[in-house]
Structures are given as C-alpha cells and as structure tokens.
Amino acid sequence: MRSEFDLINHIKANYTLNVIGDDCAILPKDTQSDQLFTVDLLIENIDFRLEWTTPEFLGHKALAVSLSDIAAMGGSPKYALLSLGVPDNLWKTSFLDRFYEGWHRLATEFEVELVGGDISRSPSGLTIDSFVVGEAARGQAIRRSSAQAGDKMFVTGPLGGAALGLSLLEKGERFKQLDGCPGQAAILRQLKPRPQVAFGKLLLNNALASSAIDISDGLSSDLAHICEASGVGAHLDAAAIPIAEGASLEMALHGGEDFELLFTVPADRAAEAEASGAIEIGHITGDAGKVTISGAAGIEELKPMGFQHF
C-alpha cells in the first residue's frame, strides 16, 4: 500500500509541483506578507474514535492540528474553512452544536475566523476536513529545509504523552477529569492537543530557528523529515529528551500527535532558545540522512518509526 508520502512524491514528480513539503504551502500575499495554507483530513475510525472522545474535544482537535502546522512555520493563523461529512445519526443529536462549541472556543483563543465550509451527509462515518490560512512576514516562514550541521536541536515540551494517552484509550480508559494522575493528563493530551502557536511566533519574530516542524508523526519521523529536507543528519541525546509523565522513551521517540515543536538553532544562539523554555535534545550533523541516538547502550542508529494512529 502506498503511503501519504509516496503519493505526495508521486504528484510532485508527475506534475512538477514544488511547494509541497513543508507543514504549509507558502505563497506570496502582498509586499509585507506570505500566506500559509494547510489542510488536515480526519476520518472516523482511522484518525479518531467517537467513543473515545467528546464532540467538544473533537472540534478542538480538528482545528488544533491545523494550527499546529501554522505554528511550525512561525505563522499567525487567520482564517479557517471546515468541511464535514455527517452520518444521519449525528444530525439528530447535539453533536454538531457541541463540536462547533469546541472548535469555536479554540478559534476564538487564536483569533481565527471561520469564513466558509461545506457539509454533506455521509453514508458511514464522520469526516472532518480542516483548512487554515495563516500569515507570516514575507520570506520569514520557518522551513524544514534549512537546518545546518552544527545547529542545536530543541523541543518545546515533553513527548510521548499523546502516545501514552492512546494506549490507555485502547485499553478502555476514558477521560473523566484532570486528577493529578499522569494517565488522565495523557489522555487529554491525545484528545485535546495544544498547538504551539505562541512559541512558533517567538521563533519567527526573533529569527531564532534555522528549521522547524511540529511533532505530529513522532520525533523519529519528524526529525527524519527535517534531515531529508535539509540534507543533513542528526544526533539525539536520549537522556535529554523530555518524557511526559508515565510515558516511555519509546513513546517519546516514536509516538505521534504531541504537537510540540521540534526546531534547530545555530549553536551560538542555543542560550536564547534555552531561555525561551525549550529543551535541547541534540544537534544536527553533516552525515546526511543518518540519525543517531546516544543512550545507556552507547550510540545507535535511530530509524523513523512513527506510531500508526491505530
């Protein structure tokens, strides 16, 4: 079966498309600004399960994943369009009202305006497609492709929480309330992720990051994307990787959907990145395409191995 990446590469090869490859497409808006376009498709029982979440959380997450793409490039989200394919049984309930409640609350927080959308009946499951348009200062959007050997590598927060939450949901646990236990916090991280929009803007405004990506597929996979796009390698210090409470190093390395940012900065600016609250986890090397990790067992090669969402 071909993967999403195969398909995008196939389209690029066949149709001389060269703007795909970052979290968002970057297109000129006016003399001051570029526009960022991103779209995220969420399909029931592939990307989410209704019995694991609430309509409000799902509305939140549908927007959050797109805001995270804007955040990864340092942009400011502006407008959204939302398409929904809705099965008959959900029309008759308060589902749509509650879904929009969650969507709208996050949109209000980030000053995103819903300007359009489409809705259709669906003969089977719920389908959600979220488009977000953002802006960034002209030529300043942070790319994946400009990491350089010697750059230091940072993440904005602990990893593995969303993967732990997923594993708990699979075992039958559900979100009730934040009770101080890591399990409930992890499930909430999985169901209601925080997009790092403010941090992305800080990186752009200070021209601090040489590259960035949001951790949606998992650290090992998303780091591989940066290495491939930049033609570099990377070395991770396992002991430095911040791990969400209750999660394992494995979850932190390969679990997706934490939606923290992974970014690189020139070595002489590492102190600034640290002062911003980010955590240094390694550095970029000149060994193109190779990612290594140093841990208890010495230095090993790390292959990208994103968790399947199910």
Added chain:
Amino acid sequence: MRSEFDLINHIKANYTLNVIGDDCAILPKDTQSDQLFTVDLLIENIDFRLEWTTPEFLGHKALAVSLSDIAAMGGSPKYALLSLGVPDNLWKTSFLDRFYEGWHRLATEFEVELVGGDISRSPSGLTIDSFVVGEAARGQAIRRSSAQAGDKMFVTGPLGGAALGLSLLEKGERFKQLDGCPGQAAILRQLKPRPQVAFGKLLLNNALASSAIDISDGLSSDLAHICEASGVGAHLDAAAIPIAEGASLEMALHGGEDFELLFTVPADRAAEAEASGAIEIGHITGDAGKVTISGAAGIEELKPMGFQHF
C-alpha cells in the same frame, strides 16, 4: 434532518459570522485584490457513484465544482488544495493516478496550481474535499446580494442537461462516447461539467452583473438564493429558458449541477449581456422573496425545489 443551509445559518447566528452566504468567502488580499475561498466536499454514494463515472471524470468534477464557485463571483482561480479519504481497494489500483490525471488536466487549463493537500485511509467510501483560492479586483467580486428590482436576468447556457444525465445514469445508461444523441451529451454534462470561469471574468471585467450565482442546486433554488440575499423577487418567462436537448422544463427549473451562471444586469445594459451570448430569462421584481413564472397556464408562483442529487 437539518439542511446545509440551516447549519450555516445556525453557525452565523451563534458565532456572528457574516462572510458566509456567497459562493465564496471574500477576504482582502492587498491594495489591488481580494481573495476568494471556496470548498466543496464530495462523498461517495451521496454526491457521486463510482460505478457511474470514471476516475478521470471524478477528478475533473471535484475541481470543476469549486472553479464554478469562483466563476460565479467573477474571480480568477489561482491555487488548490485537495484532501482525499481513500478506501483500501482503491489504493491498489490505478484509481489515484487516473483521478489526478482528470484533476490536473482541468487545473492546467485554468492555470490552477496544486499547493497542498492531505490524504488518509478511509474505512468505507471515497471522500474528496476540494479547496480553491481565487482572486478578484478589490471590491469587485460579484455578490448574490445586489440584484435590484427592474434588473434583467440571464443564464449562460442550456439547463436541465445534468438532471437528464442523472436520470439516465439512474436507469442504467453509461457514458460511452459523444455520438450526437442528447443522452450521451447529458450524461457527460452530469459527470464532467464545465465551469464558466471565462464568462464570470467577462462579467466582472465589464462590471456588467449586479448579482450572480452558479446553478448548482437548480435554477429555482439558486434564484431563490439571489432573491433572499438581495431582498427582491423575480419573474421567469418559461418560454425563454434554454432547455438542454432531451431535457424537460421541470429538469431545467429544478435540476442541479448544470454549473451555468445565473446573473442579473441593469435593464439598460441587457443588450451587452445578450451580445455576450447569455440568454435573457426574466427580470427582478420588488416583491421580496416571491418568484413567479409565466407559461402556458398563466402566471404561477415558483417554489425552490432543487433535485436531490440522489
């Protein structure tokens, strides 16, 4: 069951959203231009049937419906993003290649650039979401809301062909080739509609239309949208409505998906509209919300009655 219009109105009422209501959202781009955003969701067995069409036709139609929204406002399409939820059985075939072939051919014709998208597995049917960004001269996009009593009303071509095509597909006919018979032409109109982008641009460039909409829901429904948005009524001359070969007046009045444009012009510019090749079919009245039609049986009220696509 609530309809798409109910939901949009509900969202507008609850979230003080006021840019929805035209074929596209209109947002400022720079000092010269506005941007037009539109999205169209197509769901298998609701909006199309794979056994009735070809992958190439479906790729064409997925883009054509969005280009038609841009055309209705006089805009020039620029960029597209495409989301696909693809069932396992289609991954293994040439379906995606052929779908993109049809999509890309139409995109090339209208100089639309694919800048992004998303793809996911789908546990059941195929889902397609098409997002198109267009441009129009600042403040010049043609709205639904500015028709005035006394304006003359025009369509760009014959109506009812797509509805005839749909009825033939339902009876088991399939497209083979254009053979001079109206049935095959009608099926092609249903499966591979032509967006009236050039005509829309002509209307905008000459500041000719006081309002416009594309006929996607059906003449009676789309005229009702103009009347509601503009606070006017309308009168149709049944004998003047151009009917596709083989179709009925009923199909021309209520059949959707012809994707011709319906537009109004001030009475003193009707000759220009006619010279452009459009067909005059009635006029706008001051009787808000009321649409009448004169035919063999005298003058009757015409209620919006769009065909269900299935």
